Each structure stands twice: as structure tokens, then as C-alpha cells.
Amino acid sequence: MPHIASLRLTLIAFLSAVSALVAVHAHGIASEPITIGIAEIDYKDTSGESQDQQAAHAIRAKHFAEALRRDLGASGKYKIVMLDCGKDQCSAESQIPEDLIAAAKKAGARLLVYGGVHKMSTLVQNMKAQVVDVTADRLVLDRLITFRGDSDNSWKRAEDFLAKQLLEQPLAE
Secondary structure (H helix, E strand, O other), X not given: OHHHHHHHHHHHHHHHHHHHHHHHHHHHHHOOOEEEEEEEEEEEXXXXXXXXXXXXXXXXXXXXXXXXXXXXXXXXXXEEEOOOOOOOOXXXXXXXXXXXXXXXXXXXXXXXXXXXXXXXXXXXXXXXXXXXXXXXXXXXXXXXXXXXXXXXXXXXXXXXXXXXXXXXXXXXX
């Protein structure tokens, strides 16, 4: 009888070890970061304000895309890949959709994020953000984000919100 009890304990220990290895292996597969390319953010101002803010808006749009790359990359959920569109900017407005998607595929991206901000008035801006799964050839996220103000802080709040949306949504399944 002591031999059978010893055999049971050995079998239980073996099965526990195998179970732990399977769990670790499955976790490793599940936690593989998703490759994502983030296009530059387009900007359009139809507010009619007398002050020319083109330069400030171009800088904010550039910082928005950079911050989004940084935040998503730091999460560990995504691996950022850089898009190369040649001499033109990689954005939805400056590329035809096929070329932007081709740039994402060439960079090794599974997902492509693109969009633009439209300043409607002195106080209100809208951002259209979309995500395409370039391997499945389908739109996986389509958001219209409205934010108030035209300051570095208001743009940062909008970027934080979009980053949170992208981190919480199951975009690549």
C-alpha cells in the first residue's frame, strides 16, 4: 500500500508540472504583442478663427501620433511598427487607402490606426479614428471623439482617451 500512495503522489506531482507548463506556454502565446502601425494624424480647421494656428496644429497632430505610439507600445499589448510611405506623409489624407494599407503590411503591422482631427469651432474639435486589421482586411474600430479646447492639455486628454479605447478593445482576434 505505501508503494501505491507514493505512486499517486508522483502522478499528481507530474500532472501538476505538466499543467503548469501548458499554462505557461499558453500564456506566452496569448501575451505575444500585436504589431500595430499608427499613421500620422490629419488636421482640418474650419473654425473661421482669425488667428492662423496651422503650425501649432501641425505640431499637436504630430505629438498626438507620437504619444499614441509611446502609450500603446509601453502597454506591452502592442508592438509598434513604423510606416514608410516614401517622401509623402503616412496619413489617410495624403495616401490612397491601398497605399496606406500596403505600407502597414510592408512594415509587418497586423493593425493600422489612422484618423484626423477637425476643428469645428473655437471650442469643439472632432477626431475620427479608425483601425483596420490589414491581415483580415476589415475595419475593427470606428470612433468619433469630440473634445473641447485647443490646448496641449485638451489634445493630451483626447490621446489618452483613444489609447485607453485601443487598449480595452479586442481588436485582433
